[in-house]
Amino acid sequence: MTSLERDSPVQAKLGxxxxxxxxxxxxxxxxxxxMFATSRVASSHDAEELVAEAFIVAWKRHSEGSPPxxxxxxxxxxxxxxxxxxxxxxxxxxxxxEVPDMPIPSDDAAAAALRVDVQRALAVLTDSHREAxxxxxxxxxxxxxxxxxxxxxxxxxxxxxxxxxxxxxxxxQEFYDERK
Amino acid sequence: xxxxxxxxxxxxxxxxxxxxxAEAQLARITASATxxxxxxxxxxxxxxxxxxxxxxxxxVITISITTVNSQPASATTPSLLQPQPVSGNTGTxxxxxxxxxxxxxxxxxxxxxxTWSTGTLVDPKGATISQSVEPSVRTIIFEPNGSERxxxxxxxxxxxxxxxxxxxPGTVLLDEHLSPEETLAGVLREPIPTDAxxxxxxxxxxxSIDPKDANAVIRQTTGVLISTNVVPAxxxxxxxxxxxxxxxxxxxxxxDRNGREGVxxxxxxxxxxxYQVLIVSPDSGEIVGTETVHAPATxxxxxxxxxxxxxRR
Numbered sequence: 001m002t003s004l005e006r007d008s009p010v011q012a013k014l015g016x017x018x019x020x021x022x023x024x025x026x027x028x029x030x031x032x033x034x035m036f037a038t039s040r041v042a043s044s045h046d047a048e049e050l051v052a053e054a055f056i057v058a059w060k061r062h063s064e065g066s067p068p069x070x071x072x073x074x075x076x077x078x079x080x081x082x083x084x085x086x087x088x089x090x091x092x093x094x095x096x097x098e099v100p101d102m103p104i105p106s107d108d109a110a111a112a113a114l115r116v117d118v119q120r121a122l123a124v125l126t127d128s129h130r131e132a133x134x135x136x137x138x139x140x141x142x143x144x145x146x147x148x149x150x151x152x153x154x155x156x157x158x159x160x161x162x163x164x165x166x167x168x169x170x171x172x173q174e175f176y177d178e179r180k
Numbered sequence: 181x182x183x184x185x186x187x188x189x190x191x192x193x194x195x196x197x198x199x200x201x202a203e204a205q206l207a208r209i210t211a212s213a214t215x216x217x218x219x220x221x222x223x224x225x226x227x228x229x230x231x232x233x234x235x236x237x238x239x240v241i242t243i244s245i246t247t248v249n250s251q252p253a254s255a256t257t258p259s260l261l262q263p264q265p266v267s268g269n270t271g272t273x274x275x276x277x278x279x280x281x282x283x284x285x286x287x288x289x290x291x292x293x294x295t296w297s298t299g300t301l302v303d304p305k306g307a308t309i310s311q312s313v314e315p316s317v318r319t320i321i322f323e324p325n326g327s328e329r330x331x332x333x334x335x336x337x338x339x340x341x342x343x344x345x346x347x348x349p350g351t352v353l354l355d356e357h358l359s360p361e362e363t364l365a366g367v368l369r370e371p372i373p374t375d376a377x378x379x380x381x382x383x384x385x386x387x388s389i390d391p392k393d394a395n396a397v398i399r400q401t402t403g404v405l406i407s408t409n410v411v412p413a414x415x416x417x418x419x420x421x422x423x424x425x426x427x428x429x430x431x432x433x434x435x436d437r438n439g440r441e442g443v444x445x446x447x448x449x450x451x452x453x454x455y456q457v458l459i460v461s462p463d464s465g466e467i468v469g470t471e472t473v474h475a476p477a478t479x480x481x482x483x484x485x486x487x488x489x490x491x492r493r
Binding site: 051122 | 181182185188189191193194196198205208209210451
């Protein structure tokens with residue numbers, strides 16, 4: 001068990017919480033967690049399973065009376081993804097392999113092409129930069145919560161995010177120019 | 181746009197939405213979370229058995245999140261059971277049936293479960309995902325080595341039900357063989373206790389429910405009763421336990437969905453105006469069925485939204 005999976009010592013044990021609280025928490029966070037998992041493992045099936053496993057941990061915690069905590073849950077998922085990748089030996093040497101297989105809607109050709117540029121740009125970023133962008137923009141975590149998930153200070157996270165944004169724009173521009 | 185990282189990220193985001201699959205996962209998690217690492221329904225080694233329990237749970241959940249204006253019309257649901265009042269105390273009656281059950285014949289090899297359910301599944305934004313009206317008959321054959329054969333066929337519509345869109349009765353919907361570890365009994369960390377004093381702990385640890393919540397107890401244990409081979413001592417313990425928790429009321433004698441005489445007990449409606457009915461055989465003390473009734477006004481004006489009525493052989 002990691003520190004993130006451990007209950008905070010200051011967190012009060014309130015006894016069983018209403019089932020509806022957990023249901024609402026699940027429905028509010030499912031998509032964001034699946035976004036995160038999908039971006040970190042190659043198989044969407046595995047991503048769904050890891051999200052389910054994280055929610056199982058949350059359900060047990062809920063059953064013990066601990067209120068839901070979004071940042072904590074992302075931390076649990078992050079640990080499960082790490083363990084999964086260790087088990088499956090899916091740590092890829094090429095960062096391109098980190099990019100999930102995302103369907104490209106046939107809405108607008110230019111937008112679709114640009115989407116590919118962004119995905120390629122994401123693939124060449126460092127893992128920590130990519131993670132910061134995904135947590136903030138795909139999972140809609142606040143910078144405070146994202147910093148907790150990543151395990152760094154809020155200030156350090158903001159610096160990381162700023163650099164990640166710069167890197168993403170620069171890399172996207174390069175792929176865009178290359179294509180043109 | 182190329183200098184706006186936020187817009188670029190939005191553009192590249194995976195298209196993921198909350199769907200019925202996600203809702204089904206929620207049912208599985210809350211039904212089986214204390215047992216084992218979760219596997220998805222498609223390929224997981226324990227998934228099919230978990231799904232058997234979750235299928236029931238999901239049916240109930242669909243009702244609990246049904247919007248008020250989408251509750252089924254009474255003309256399309258089975259008639260309410262019509263209890264004939266009897267005198268007696270709820271707790272005393274349940275304890276008598278528990279005693280009767282404990283001395284019953286020990287085993288059966290085949291469980292035939294008649295179920296019917298209706299529900300409108302809505303997503304968190306209120307959009308309808310699905311509606312269902314499903315009579316089915318599931319037969320489980322328990323084999324000596326612990327494996328099980330599950331066969332589900334389309335059931336006979338109840339009297340007055342619109343047949344349109346329903347499959348021909350007898351149509352095989354599912355036929356599969358489960359190895360011992362794939363069965364629900366294999367998935368459950370612990371079987372139902374044979375001592376009533378251990379039932380509360382079992383409910384908490386294995387089904388993750390509040391053991392004093394009579395609605396939850398009946399709703400969730402139904403999933404176990406219709407999917408596992410329950411010995412008399414276990415069912416006796418369950419009845420003994422139910423005798424001592426608040427919220428159950430002796431309704432009276434009924435004729436159940438398989439035409440048998442039964443004694444019905446009901447819970448108080450929960451926060452979603454659903455109450456549970458437990459039907460016990462007065463001859464053997466055996467639990468032979470449960471029902472869920474949606475009753476926003478009075479108990480007698482309720483609408484049956486789920487029933488399971490089973491025969492053990």
